[in-house]
Amino acid sequence: MVVGLVFFHAALVFDTRDDFYVKNPETVDATMILAGLGVVWAMPVLLLISGLGS
Helix, strand or coil: CHHHHHHHHHHHHHCCCCCCCCCCCCCCHHHHHHHHHHHHHHHHHHHHHHHHHC
């Protein structure tokens, strides 16, 4: 999950929304969908794993 965070933030450069501080001139709509899924599922799973571990 932690390695996935690196790829998640690297993909936000190509997101069509303007809420990330670095942007590529060429953006992809599919990145917005994948980033949305990452926000909805990846962070809760990461917090669940860390909570279970502690």
